[in-house]
Amino acid sequence: MSSLTHSSASAGGPKNTPPAQPGEGSKLNAFRSILTYARPHRLTFLGIFFCALLAISADLLQPYLVSIVIDKHLAVGSKDMSFLVQIGIIYSVLAIVSFAFTYLQNNLLQFAGQHIVARIRKDLFGHISKLSMSFFDRFHIGSLVTNVSSDTETISQFFTQVLLSLIRDGMMLILILFFMFQLDPMLAWYAVLILPVVAVVAITFRTYLRKTYQEARSRLSRLIAFTAENLSGMFLIQAFHQEKEQERRFAEQNENYFTANVRQIRSNVIFNRTFDILGNLALVLIVWLGGRAALNMELQVGVLYAFISYIRQFFQPINQITSQWNTFQSTTVSMERLWRILNTQPEVKDPDPDQAKPLKTEEVQGRIDFENITFGYDPSRPVIPHMDLHIRPGEMVGIVGTTGAGKSTMIALLNRFYDVSKGKVLIDGIDIREIPQEQLHRIVGLIQQEPFLFSGSIIDNVRLFREDVSREQVMEACRFVGAHPMIERLSDGYDTKLSERGSGLSAGERQLISFARIMVFQPRILILDEATANLDSHTEQLVQEALQSVSRGRTTLVIAHRLSTVMHADRILVMKDGEIVEEGSHHQLMAVGGYYQELYHHALQAGAKE
Numbered sequence: 001m002s003s004l005t006h007s008s009a010s011a012g013g014p015k016n017t018p019p020a021q022p023g024e025g026s027k028l029n030a031f032r033s034i035l036t037y038a039r040p041h042r043l044t045f046l047g048i049f050f051c052a053l054l055a056i057s058a059d060l061l062q063p064y065l066v067s068i069v070i071d072k073h074l075a076v077g078s079k080d081m082s083f084l085v086q087i088g089i090i091y092s093v094l095a096i097v098s099f100a101f102t103y104l105q106n107n108l109l110q111f112a113g114q115h116i117v118a119r120i121r122k123d124l125f126g127h128i129s130k131l132s133m134s135f136f137d138r139f140h141i142g143s144l145v146t147n148v149s150s151d152t153e154t155i156s157q158f159f160t161q162v163l164l165s166l167i168r169d170g171m172m173l174i175l176i177l178f179f180m181f182q183l184d185p186m187l188a189w190y191a192v193l194i195l196p197v198v199a200v201v202a203i204t205f206r207t208y209l210r211k212t213y214q215e216a217r218s219r220l221s222r223l224i225a226f227t228a229e230n231l232s233g234m235f236l237i238q239a240f241h242q243e244k245e246q247e248r249r250f251a252e253q254n255e256n257y258f259t260a261n262v263r264q265i266r267s268n269v270i271f272n273r274t275f276d277i278l279g280n281l282a283l284v285l286i287v288w289l290g291g292r293a294a295l296n297m298e299l300q301v302g303v304l305y306a307f308i309s310y311i312r313q314f315f316q317p318i319n320q321i322t323s324q325w326n327t328f329q330s331t332t333v334s335m336e337r338l339w340r341i342l343n344t345q346p347e348v349k350d351p352d353p354d355q356a357k358p359l360k361t362e363e364v365q366g367r368i369d370f371e372n373i374t375f376g377y378d379p380s381r382p383v384i385p386h387m388d389l390h391i392r393p394g395e396m397v398g399i400v401g402t403t404g405a406g407k408s409t410m411i412a413l414l415n416r417f418y419d420v421s422k423g424k425v426l427i428d429g430i431d432i433r434e435i436p437q438e439q440l441h442r443i444v445g446l447i448q449q450e451p452f453l454f455s456g457s458i459i460d461n462v463r464l465f466r467e468d469v470s471r472e473q474v475m476e477a478c479r480f481v482g483a484h485p486m487i488e489r490l491s492d493g494y495d496t497k498l499s500e501r502g503s504g505l506s507a508g509e510r511q512l513i514s515f516a517r518i519m520v521f522q523p524r525i526l527i528l529d530e531a532t533a534n535l536d537s538h539t540e541q542l543v544q545e546a547l548q549s550v551s552r553g554r555t556t557l558v559i560a561h562r563l564s565t566v567m568h569a570d571r572i573l574v575m576k577d578g579e580i581v582e583e584g585s586h587h588q589l590m591a592v593g594g595y596y597q598e599l600y601h602h603a604l605q606a607g608a609k610e
């Protein structure tokens with residue numbers, strides 16, 4: 001059975017987003033939809049625009065001022081020192097203005113960009129946690145982690161770098177051209193003529209650079225995936241003495257990444273140097289043309305100086321914009337991926353509020369009816385072709401059967417991780433599709449074979465980070481299920497911090513914590529899916545005792561391969577190929593002499609051999 005996690009609440013995602021339409025326009029739709037996140041920051045972006053305008057104007061006015069000093073003062077041999085002082089003050093003010101507004105612009109941009117991405121991340125996480133299990137069956141967890149981390153990071157780069165470059169460098173280019181045309185239209189036209197050459201070189205190189213970058217990135221992700229897989233499977237690697245083999249495979253991946261990285265760095269250097277050479281050639285051209293004009297007294301020396309300053313700055317924004325083009329392309333891909341997830345509607349939906357039939361946990365009797373249900377993960381291949389099962393309030397039902405018989409699937413249907421294809425699942429006579437999922441999951445408590453513990457303290461793991469559950473309630477629950485002595489023995493007792501998935505605890509200890517969790521939340525229906533399968537006989541006994549206590553007064557469904565776990569149930573269901581083939585108490589089933597008896601004898605023989 002695939003891992004079962006809680007999913008609750010209704011469809012979410014960003015508001016104003018159109019439904020997913022794969023194909024041509026989806027990139028554009030994704031782009032538009034993600035841009036809606038920037039809408040609340042309109043004023044900030046306007047502020048950024050003005051800051052950039054002021055900072056760049058202040059920067060570009062500086063060579064202009066120097067040209068005035070050269071032509072209007074030095075060239076005419078003026079002795080007016082106050083003019084020089086005035087220009088000096090204006091120059092300094094411009095430098096301060098440039099610094100202040102660049103600082104402000106960067107801060108505003110980071111503020112808006114980080115806010116936007118934090119909001120996207122929050123919506124994405126919230127949305128993913130509301131999606132149905134069928135979504136997680138289709139989506140690889142690894143790629144979801146990439147979506148939440150690196151795709152949002154790429155979008156963050158878009159808002160903080162690409163947008164800035166478009167605003168600042170675009171404006172800079174326009175203003176440089178404006179100043180150049182103001183100074184000398186003829187020379188300005190020569191500069192403009194260089195533009196297409198620069199653009200062709202930049203685009204050609206950038207396309208190649210993008211390929212090398214993508215190659216390096218994909219080899220890096222392969223290397224990371226390989227490392228992650230090896231770390232989680234280290235136990236197996238050591239047990240099978242696979243260290244050498246895995247080292248060889250790692251070295252191969254490492255070498256692949258190294259080559260791709262070197263190629264990327266090399267092409268980057270070549271591109272940047274080519275760009276520098278082009279810039280210098282343009283400079284030589286301007287110096288030559290401008291110098292000749294200056295010698296012929298057709299151009300003032302100050303103007304030539306300003307021109308040279310501008311032409312030196314001219315290439316920088318072009319380089320920046322073309323380099324951001326790559327990030328922009330990655331952004332559109334990331335946006336499209338996130339947009340698809342944000343537009344995925346949960347297949348298991350909450351009822352409309354006016355049609356919902358809320359059930360109070362404390363009033364629930366615990367009657368369960370699987371009324372003529374059919375279900376298949378793939379609808380064309382039913383895992384449960386037909387089932388009609390009725391469970392009384394407070395009854396303890398054991399479920400046994402072959403591997404893949406559909407036991408966990410049945411439980412998944414009762415939890416509404418999936419919806420039945422036909423028929424109804426009812427609790428106290430109410431179709432569970434009419435019960436808000438949040439309430440359903442309070443009514444039905446599930447303990448699985450491998451309980452999931454979060455990194456955090458024991459106390460938080462028992463109360464699932466809910467602040468309204470007191471420390472005393474947690475301790476009481478732990479005492480009730482017999483987990484208290486074990487927790488007390490830990491270094492920090494209830495405040496002991498557990499590492500990821502509770503790896504500092506034994507399987508039995510983790511299971512006891514999950515039993516305590518159930519006690520805290522007091523569900524009316526309790527499900528144990530192979531909850532004792534991994535435990536040694538001593539711990540199993542502890543857990544069995546806990547189970548006895550926990551199941552008192554609750555409708556309890558226990559799935560187990562070990563018959564000893566379910567022998568004392570009020571009723572035992574024997575499942576085979578998605579159907580209940582036998583049912584009754586242990587004695588009744590033994591008397592029938594069917595499949596259950598066969599299982600029992602197998603278990604006895606296995607026990608005897610052990």
Ligand SMILES: Nc1ncnc2c1ncn2[C@@H]1O[C@H](COP(=O)(O)OP(=O)(O)OP(=O)(O)O)[C@@H](O)[C@H]1O
Pocket residue numbers: 001002137377378383401402403404405406407408409410
């Ligand atoms: N998420 C899933 N997507 C597709 N098929 C699934 C999924 N989960 C289970 N199945 C299939 O459904 C069938 C029933 O699986 P289920 O986990 O309910 O069996 P089970 O009786 O609990 O088995 P076990 O005792 O081994 O846990 C199996 O054929 C299994 O391959």
